[in-house]
Amino acid sequence: MFYDLKSLLHKNIAQAGIKKQVDAVNIVALFNSLAPRVLGERLARETQALFVRDGILTIQCTSSVVMQEVCYRERAVLNALHKAVGGKAVKKMRYTT
Numbered sequence: 001m002f003y004d005l006k007s008l009l010h011k012n013i014a015q016a017g018i019k020k021q022v023d024a025v026n027i028v029a030l031f032n033s034l035a036p037r038v039l040g041e042r043l044a045r046e047t048q049a050l051f052v053r054d055g056i057l058t059i060q061c062t063s064s065v066v067m068q069e070v071c072y073r074e075r076a077v078l079n080a081l082h083k084a085v086g087g088k089a090v091k092k093m094r095y096t097t
Contacts, residue, residue: 023052023089024051024052024053026085027049027052027057027081027085027089027090028049028050028051028052028057029049030081030084030085031049031057031059031077031081032048032049034077034080034081034084035047035049035077037080038073038076038077038080039069039070039073039077043066043069043070043073046061046062046063046066047059047060047061047062047066047070048060050096052089052090055089055090055091055092056090056091056092056093056094057081057090057092057093057094058093058094058095058096059093059094059095059096060095060096060097061095061096061097062097063097064097067095067096067097070093070095071093071095074092074093077093078090078092078093
């Protein structure tokens with residue numbers, strides 16, 4: 001008998017109570033993959049999503065100048081994330097150097 005692996009994973013993640021953590025990891029990975037398109041190659045190389053906590057995505061930037069540039073583009077980044085996940089996965093972004 002064969003089972004659909006995708007449905008088994010979703011079921012086991014829900015049963016284990018780790019759905020929020022898995023979703024957070026997916027959002028971090030999604031930001032890092034969308035960054036070159038939304039921020040441009042240069043800014044993408046100088047930023048990295050670290051974690052999501054309470055709907056806030058924390059981004060590490062290499063400098064305060066990069067932080068300010070990313071902050072200006074926050075709305076575009078959030079729109080791209082929401083479009084990719086099909087909902088409001090992140091309320092806002094926080095930056096650190």
